[in-house]
Amino acid sequence: MAVENQTQDVMERVANANLKQLGDIRIDDVLLFIDRGLENMPTYMDLYNRWEKQQWAVGDLDFGPDRQRWQEATDLEKEATLWGRRLFFNGEERVTSTLAPFVWAAPKPEIEIFLSTQMVDEARHTIFFDRWWREVVGTDAADLKAILEEIRPDTNPGYNELFYERLPGVAQRMASNPRDVDAFIEGVTIYHIVVEATLALTGQRFELESLREEGLTHLGYYQGFTAVARDESRHVNFGIKVLQEAVREDAERFAPLIQRTLVECLPLISGTIHPPDDRYYSEFGRSEDELLEFAMNALNKRLRSIGINLAA
């Protein structure tokens, strides 16, 4: 019981933390919310209410310490950091631009409301990276379009297929026919389970843990990225809930659809986290295998609560 109370306390602290307090919070404690949700799923309105309470502003972050740290970083550290942050920055813009058709295709109003809150989150995440890039790395790009062209990742074919073909492709199907429930379920599988639950949260966990190990929790980036991860944990719980309900409603129809989508996307997951230079992970004391293993464990945990497995 003591352990249970402790877990509740930690979850409360994460739920109510402001930006500054997020600097004292560990990413694994943020992720607790998802694991707890697997046992006791929040309603769509619970998730909406959390969103109301967990507002934060990019404009409140101070990137002064980040600038100073950046000037001290080695060339390899800068190169490795920029590789990962290009994927994130561009990815946040991609998921902002493709979410509107999901809102239109939402099978019920509570889902439509939650997804509208998520759209605001994704826009804020994009601006978080825009500001970090401008104030810490520096750029001559005059506007968002120009900076997105400048930072567009070109090293990972798996990433390109996921963000420039699969995701916009399924969004286009929903835009063409908002009553296409199969497209909606396939879309949530790609967006919330592959991109957010498996790729984004794995990347966030390892990056935030590395910053913590280096004693860099005072950076504006650490605080902001932890806020991003807390938002993502709501999005992921939402996605699990949608798919869990679909499988409970009609397993014969939806389970094979979700499984097929995942099997098709698995190579894109490993294709996204594969660095162009092995030193990009070892620079931070990590390895590609370690990330892949964490991603697959996280995916399997979520699939169990949706009610499917990949082997079937």
Ligand SMILES: [Fe+2]
């Ligand atoms: Fe995001």
Ligand SMILES: [Fe+2]
């Ligand atoms: Fe998200």
